[in-house]
Amino acid sequence: MSTDDTSNVALELHDITKRFGSVVALENVSLQIKRGRIKALLGENGAGKTTLMRVAFGMIQPDAGWISVNGVRTKLPSPSRAIAAGIGMVHQQFSLIPAMTVVENVALGGTGTFSREEIASTLSDISSRTGLVLDPFAKVAHLSNADRQKLEIIRALAHKASVLILDEPTAVLAPGDVTELFKQLKSFAHHGGAVVLITHKLSDAREHADDVTVLRRGRLVLNEEMSATTDESLAAAMLGSSRDFSTPQRKSIPSVSTTVVSVRSVVLADNPRRSPVSLEIGRGEIVGIAALDGAATSLLRAIANRVKPLSGTIELPERIGFVPENRKDEALIADFSLAENLALADASSRSGVMDWNAIADETTEVIRAFDVRTPGNEVSPAKLSGGNQQRFVLGRELRGRPALLVLENPTQGLDLNAAHFVHEQLGEARDNGAAVVFYSSDLDELADLSDRVLVVSRAGVISVPPDRDNIGRALLGTDGS
Amino acid sequence: MGAELALVTDALVRATPLMIAGLAVALAFRGGVFNIGAEGQLLVGAAAATTVSLAGHAFFGRGVVVIALAAAAVAGGCWAAIAAELRRRFRVLEIISTIMLNFIAIYLVSFLVRGPLQEPTHIYPQTESLPAAARLPILVPGSRLHLGFALGVAAAVLLSWVFRKTAIGFRIRATGASPLAAFTAGRIDVSRTSFLVFLFSGALAGIAGGIEVTGVTFALYENLSPGYGYTAIAVALIAGLNPLGIIASGIFFGALETGASALQREFAVPSSIASVVEAALIIGVLTLTAIRNRRVPGRAS
Secondary structure, X not given: OOOOOHHHEEEEEEEEEEEEOOEEEEEEEEEEEEOOOEEEEEOOOOOOHHHHHHHHOOOOOOOEEEEEEOOEEEOOOOHHHHHHOOEEEEOOOOOOOOOOEHXXXXXXXXXXXXXXXXXXXXXXXXXXXXXXXXXXXXEHHHOOHHHHHHHHHHHHHHOOOOEEEEEOHHHXXXXXXXHHHHHHHHHHHHOOOEEEEEEOOHHHHHHHOOEEEEEEOOEEEEEEEHHHOOHHHHHHHHHOOOOOOOOOOOOOOOOOOOEEEEEEEEEOOOOOXXXXXXXXXXXXXXXXXXXXXXXXXXXXXXXXXXXXXOEEEEEXXXXXXXXXXXXXXXXXXXXXXXXXXXXXXXXXXXXXXXOHHHHHHHHHHHHHHOOOOOOOOOOOHHHOOHHHHHHHHHHHHHOOOOOEEEEEOOOOOOOHHHHHHHHHHHHHHHHOOOEEEEEOOOHHXXXXXXXXXXXXXXXXXXXXXXXXHHHHHHHHHOOOO | OHHHHHHHHHHXXXXXXXXXXXXXXXXXXXXXXXXXXXXXHHHHHHHHHHHHHHHHHHHHHHHHHHHHHHHHHHHHHHHHXXXXXXXXXXXXXXXXXXXXXXXXXXHHHHHHHHOOOOOOOOOOOEOOOOOXXXXXXXXXXXXXXXXXXXXXXXXXXXXXXXXXXEHHHHHHHHHHHOHHHHHHOOOOOHHHHHHHHHHHHHHHHHHHHHHHHHHHHOOOEOOOOOOHHHHHHHHHHHOOOOHHHHHHHHHHHHHHHHHHHHHHHHHOOOOHHHHHHHHHHHHHHHHHHHHHHHOOOOOOO
């Protein structure tokens, strides 16, 4: 294995940094993609995998860092330049035109004239080399998902791609098709191609990739040959092995407490085949939810009374605070002032005339109590940093002491101070008698903050003691993929 | 002096339907509903007001105007309800459905003025003239300026107050600004809110039609509206969807259109110049708005 051989590097990313507003999506990430090898790019949702590969494909321009193709520093201002440089990408959402045939879709993005026969013969070349076989004159609308994905790959190869990036390619495939896909990718790599596989499925990566890179929260945390890793080391890297921050939390043993939330035999629309979920959450406890691949999203929202279950019952208190992960789009309205955003929280229960003076006073109070750095309460939340937005949202949701506080990845994208502040607030809410439920993709955060942890998967919900090893093991054991 | 006064009052008369239909558009747009159907809602409002006035003036006397305007509101609201229900139930795009309903309303009026509502002699494609009792009072003696203009200004002030001060106005603004946040953070029933906004928007446009009939034309006929409902979109957009601004932009467009007719009469300048100016203005305003929105930070991907 000549992994240090730079002549073998097809595509290299150097110190890529990318920010979206105040959120750091990528921070100094460097990556080599080598000919003849399949690289798995692993990470949880929001770790920055897709963003990184969009940089490599010219869809996103990095704020800092540079790219070299075949050892030559190159600018990729657009996907068409990336394609010209021999880079192909298959997105999670296919970019095909269903009303057109296979050859016509392959011809898309070309210039000048094209001949169906010429493209058809290119396609037969490709199929003899890689085993990717498709009827060139079939309409895309009639193709299965697996065939559409094949077509995406064929199109990239027809445009002479030597680097192939696939974003979660197995998500849309049946198990048999997955095996087939990897056979073809291996044959492509065998003929000198380089493959990048964006995935959060450990099993796919471990079985089929030669190299592995793990991103967590926009940082590169592991970069190895696959053979040098174990399931445990990869999971630890994905979910957070090193302590990102210290959390001085008192673990209180919940005294036998009154039940605040009671979920009975609930089935949810996004996971209809999961066995019905029943659980209870009491006053004065913090319950951490661990899950892979958004398996807990709608359960959490059902507990926050934002999603109705298909069947079963959920008993909830009157006052519920909810902090969604997507602050910018779900918690706040950019066109509104901070005061208006504060009033938003109980918009549905207000009637008559709004007392804007009182609301402005309350806003000022939240800004003070939660140390929100803002020029005033009339500015748009878009002017605040992510940490200050989160402080504001948390302050708003904790106002009036809700009996239940539900949070999704509450420290995602926050700096250490803001994350620490959020942790303190959760502890304080708990000590004041609230039931606190939060989902986190960070194992340490779950272990440090929770009184107990529930691991939610496609299969069901199990309760585990709040320490990293137990949570990690339960997550892997129930990954189910 | 008299001629100049007439120019001003004519502009205000012309501004009245633009202003009220503009408020209808602004209400819808602020609530996240793209009601392009003010034209059709205005026409069915006019038809309803005409029908009620002709049939009811004998019983109700002067009070028939109030009932006619109420009927116009109900008719406009019902016309909008078709598109609103299609949107709520089947997610039919209201931009398309309201435009289609405009065509239906235009031909519905055609049918009415050639069929059941045609004047007794059956010569002209229009209804009988409304009797004096069914007409809106004149504000400035000797001019055509009628009470409808004052009603329009009052409606603008009221709508502005609703948006700024009331809980329902706040919910409408939140739903329009971000349905996702309105639902997730505000727990607002977004689909119900936009449905109601749609109905009230239609009702306002219907009133604009009712006022036009009872204040200006005194009869229903085919080309009653020279595209008021479409110009109203421009009126609303130029005012930044601000109800008080719509008073100004409504008067501006009213002046522009009456001025263009005068130009054509006096100096043979084609009155289409007003349409060209309007269209150029709309493109300009839309471009400026787009540029401003692009500068909002944190809007990436």
